[in-house]
Amino acid sequence: xxxxxxxxxxxxxxxxxxxxxxxxxxxxxxxxxxxxxxxxxxxxxxxxxxxxxxxxxxxxxxxxxxxxxxxxxxxxxxxxxxxxxxxxxxxxxxxxxxxxxxxxxxxxxxxxxxxxxxxxxxxxxxxxxxxxxxxxxxxxxxxxxxxxxxxxxxxxxxxxxxxxxxxxxxxxxxxxxxxxxxxxxxxxxxxxxxxxxxxxxxxxxxxxxxxxxxxxxxxxxxxxxxxxxxxxxxxxxxxxxxxxxxxxxxxxxxxxxxxxxxxxxxxxxxxxxxxxxxxxxxxxxxxxxxxxxxxxxxxxxxxxxxxxxxxxxxxxxxxxxxxxx
Amino acid sequence: xxxxxxxxxxxxxxxxxxxxxxxxxxxxxxxxxxxxxxxxxxxxxxxxxxxxxxxxxxxxxxxxxxxxxxxxxxxxxxxxxxxxxxxxxxxxxxxxxxxxxxxxxxxxxxxxxxxxxxxxxxxxxxxxxxxxxxxxxxxxxxxxxxxxxxxxxxxxxxxxxxxxxxxxxxxxxxxxxxxxxxxxxxxxxxxxxxxxxxxxxxxxxxxxxxxxxxxxxxxxxxxxxxxxxxxxxxxxxxxxxxxxx
Numbered sequence: 001x002x003x004x005x006x007x008x009x010x011x012x013x014x015x016x017x018x019x020x021x022x023x024x025x026x027x028x029x030x031x032x033x034x035x036x037x038x039x040x041x042x043x044x045x046x047x048x049x050x051x052x053x054x055x056x057x058x059x060x061x062x063x064x065x066x067x068x069x070x071x072x073x074x075x076x077x078x079x080x081x082x083x084x085x086x087x088x089x090x091x092x093x094x095x096x097x098x099x100x101x102x103x104x105x106x107x108x109x110x111x112x113x114x115x116x117x118x119x120x121x122x123x124x125x126x127x128x129x130x131x132x133x134x135x136x137x138x139x140x141x142x143x144x145x146x147x148x149x150x151x152x153x154x155x156x157x158x159x160x161x162x163x164x165x166x167x168x169x170x171x172x173x174x175x176x177x178x179x180x181x182x183x184x185x186x187x188x189x190x191x192x193x194x195x196x197x198x199x200x201x202x203x204x205x206x207x208x209x210x211x212x213x214x215x216x217x218x219x220x221x222x223x224x225x226x227x228x229x230x231x232x233x234x235x236x237x238x239x240x241x242x243x244x245x246x247x248x249x250x251x252x253x254x255x256x257x258x259x260x261x262x263x264x265x266x267x268x269x270x271x272x273x274x275x276x277x278x279x280x281x282x283x284x285x286x287x288x289x290x291x292x293x294x295x296x297x298x299x300x301x302x303x304x305x306x307x308x309x310x311x312x313x314x315x316x317x318x319x320x321x322x323x324x325x
Numbered sequence: 326x327x328x329x330x331x332x333x334x335x336x337x338x339x340x341x342x343x344x345x346x347x348x349x350x351x352x353x354x355x356x357x358x359x360x361x362x363x364x365x366x367x368x369x370x371x372x373x374x375x376x377x378x379x380x381x382x383x384x385x386x387x388x389x390x391x392x393x394x395x396x397x398x399x400x401x402x403x404x405x406x407x408x409x410x411x412x413x414x415x416x417x418x419x420x421x422x423x424x425x426x427x428x429x430x431x432x433x434x435x436x437x438x439x440x441x442x443x444x445x446x447x448x449x450x451x452x453x454x455x456x457x458x459x460x461x462x463x464x465x466x467x468x469x470x471x472x473x474x475x476x477x478x479x480x481x482x483x484x485x486x487x488x489x490x491x492x493x494x495x496x497x498x499x500x501x502x503x504x505x506x507x508x509x510x511x512x513x514x515x516x517x518x519x520x521x522x523x524x525x526x527x528x529x530x531x532x533x534x535x536x537x538x539x540x541x542x543x544x545x546x547x548x549x550x551x552x553x554x555x556x557x558x559x560x561x562x563x564x565x566x567x568x569x570x
Contacts, residue, residue, distance in 0.1 A: 023370065024357045049458045061496055063466055065489045067546060072474050075402055078411040124413045132472040133486075134465040137420055138458075143413045178357050182366070190377055197381035197418045205424030207568075212515070213424055216568050219512045221524055222428030222449060222464055225457065232518040284458050 023185055026176035028299035032149070032183050033109070033157035034306055036116065038291045039145040040107030043119055046142055046284060047099055047126060054096055057130060060087040064133040072132060081128035095125070106149075109159020116150035141288040144190055152183030158310050166314060187295035192253035194292075199249030208246050211239030218279050225281035245272060256296055269293045380409050384417040427568045428510040429467040429533070431490060435500035444498040466490070470507055470534075483507075483534055491538035506535035512568045 050057065060066040066084065073079045082095055099122040106115040123146050127139040155161040156174050207213040215238045218228035231238045248268045255261035269290065277286025294302075358366065376395075383395035397403030402410075409415035435444040448454065449464035470490075474482040491503040511529045513522055 019367065020357070020363065023367070024363055026357065046458065049456060049462075052459065053462070056493070056497075057462070061493060063490055063493050065492070068474075068485060068489050074475055075400075076406070076410050077402070078407040079413075079415075080411065127413055130462075132469050134462045134469065136461065136465055137418075140413070140416050140418070147412060147414075182370070186370070186373070189374055193374075193377050193381070194418045198420045198422065201381075201384075201417065201419030201422030202424070205422055207424035208422070213421065215515055216425040216512055217421060219515075219518065219524065220425060220428050220510075220568075222430070222467075222510060229513075229518055229524070232515040235515065238515075281457050282461065284461075 023182055024178045025181055026178045027181040027184065028176050028303070029153045029156035029174065029180040030158075030299035030302040030306070031295060031297060032152045032154050032180045033159065034302050035145065035187070035291060035294050036109065036112060036149050036154035037107060037158050038294070039142070039149060039288070040103060040105075040109075040115075040119070042138075042284065042288050042291065043123060043142055043146065044100065044103035044107050046138060047096070047103055047122075050126065051096065051100075054092055055089060057134060058083045058092055058126070059089070064130060069129065069133070073128075079128050079131075080124070082125040083129040095122075098122070099126070106146075109155040109161050112155020112159055112161050113150065113153070116146060116154055120146035120150055136282075136285065138282075138285045138288055141194075141285070141292055145187065145288070145292060148183045148186045148190070151186065152180040153177050154183070156180070158306060163314055184295050187292060188256075191292050191295065192256065195249045195252035199246055199252075202246050202249070208242060211235075211242045214238045214241040214245065223280045223282075226279040228279050244268065248272065262296060266293060266296060376405050376408050377414055379405060380415050381417045381419070384419065425512075425568065427512055428464075429470070430508045430510060430530075431467045431470075431487075431505060432508065433491070433494055433503060433505040435494050435498040436502040436504070438501045440502070443500055444494070467507065484536065487534055487536055488538055488542075491536055492543060495538055495540060495543060501540045503538045504535070505538070507533045509533050 056062045057064065066087065070084065073084075083092070086092055086095060102115055102118045102122055105111060106119045120143065123139075123143045127135055127143055131139070156177070202208040202213070205213065207216055215231060218224060218226075218231060218238075248265070252265060256265045273286040273289045273293075275286075276289075277283040357363065379391065379395040383391050393403070394405065395403065395409070396406045406415070430447055430449070432447045433445065434442050437443045446453065448467060449460050451460060454460040454463050470483050470486045471479065472482070472486075473479060474485065477485065487505060487507055491505040494500070494503045494505070509531045511531065513524045513529065518524070
């Protein structure tokens with residue numbers, strides 16, 4: 001009896017230790033910072049493109065009339081948007097200009113943490129107003145990344161905040177952070193859930209079983225940005241691409257955690273999302289998914305790539321010997 | 326042994342020294358949140374991840390258990406639904422699922438009082454909508470006209486959305502009548518493609534819906550259009566379950 005109790009206690013003790021290691025081990029904020037910079041750039045671009053159609057999409061009598069959108073969200077009290085309450089062009093433009101400034105500040109890392117919170121709220125304001133109607137995967141991932149960025153020190157590196165700290169003579173050392181780890185872990189797990197359900201959803205469609213789904217994607221002229229009709233001559237190739245996509249999505253949540261399989265999983269991510277970006281006219285969606293995948297790149301690898309560039313910028317900007325990042 | 330950096334003279338800007346590598350204390354020596362804080366954060370993390378997982382799981386087809394847990398009922402949405410909605414994480418993530426479908430196009434003509442065309446066009450249209458992200462938003466307008474509204478039949482919802490597009494065009498061009506139709510563009514099968522068939526052949530297009538909105542309709546509420554009979558044409562539900570014609 002006591003052996004059983006002891007074993008149970010040891011089991012839960014080791015579970016708690018593993019849980020703590022997974023979530024609360026402080027990590028260098030390099031990965032979170034590079035995601036901030038790239039996600040900020042994507043948020044800025046995504047919303048800059050709205051500029052030309054601001055009234056047409058977000059105005060009360062636009063493509064998606066306010067009255068209809070209120071009905072579409074009936075009973076969904078918490079599906080909120082500032083644009084559900086703003087009808088005047090002056091109000092729309094005021095929010096839009098503020099949003100562009102916020103996304104730009106997030107990208108360059110100026111008041112990063114505050115900007116991450118504002119960016120998340122503003123991204124939701126836009127996304128909910130066009131859901132359903134004109135939203136797609138880009139909006140979902142943009143909002144997801146903004147949400148997790150605000151949880152950690154996303155401006156610790158590769159930011160104007162960092163340059164300011166150096167200019168003011170603050171210590172060059174950047175402390176590893178538990179909050180950065182929590183934010184990165186949440187992005188990682190959210191990405192796993194996204195791919196798992198993307199794969200499971202495909203299992204309901206015959207085309208993902210009979211191998212023609214990739215053909216059906218690239219042969220859709222409304223999507224097509226690269227002429228891929230030559231694939232018709234290579235049945236085995238589009239069959240293989242279809243099967244690889246499904247198995248990769250279904251197993252992503254397993255193989256991404258192993259250090260030996262992770263490079264393969266990430267390489268396929270580059271091929272799949274790169275293919276979507278180039279061939280299916282969704283460069284923004286392809287890129288934002290790759291930004292999400294960066295959560296699986298270690299801070300040391302990010303630093304090896306980004307610090308030399310960051311060092312040059314900081315040395316040019318700050319009249320003192322400084323460190324990269 | 327570490328050098329004492331504070332005793333080194335500052336480098337002039339014109340001759341910057343190579344960047345000094347940072348030294349970070351080992352992660353295990355750093356302070357973690359206290360036990361109570363970790364417990365609370367852990368509970369929040371579990372709740373959040375459970376909600377993120379339940380959102381796509383609750384999409385049809387799904388069980389009553391999952392549906393009611395994640396979404397609640399129409400009269401009383403669940404706490405989880407409120408949480409998912411508030412954070413905009415209420416998604417299925419079924420990209421290109423269950424399978425990639427055919428494309429859709431909206432064609433329109435706006436007429437003036439003398440029944441002369443004052444605007445004509447289609448979307449999505451690569452020539453008109455640039456950059457590609459802007460094109461994609463218009464593509465989504467054409468695609469998502471079929472998305473369901475709560476408490477409305479699919480055909481009724483489609484009419485409501487497309488009448489909304491027509492009314493927007495009326496206002497934008499100050500016209501007296503807009504004629505609008507939504508076409509489905511079927512995909513060429515690999516076999517037909519190898520036979521040299523044209524992917525833009527007229528036979529690959531099928532009109533799903535057409536409507537007319539007049540200036541007099543603009544005084545009616547948006548939702549009223551769903552209960553009126555379409556002026557001509559009307560809703561045509563898909564005949565082909567697959568993307569090929």
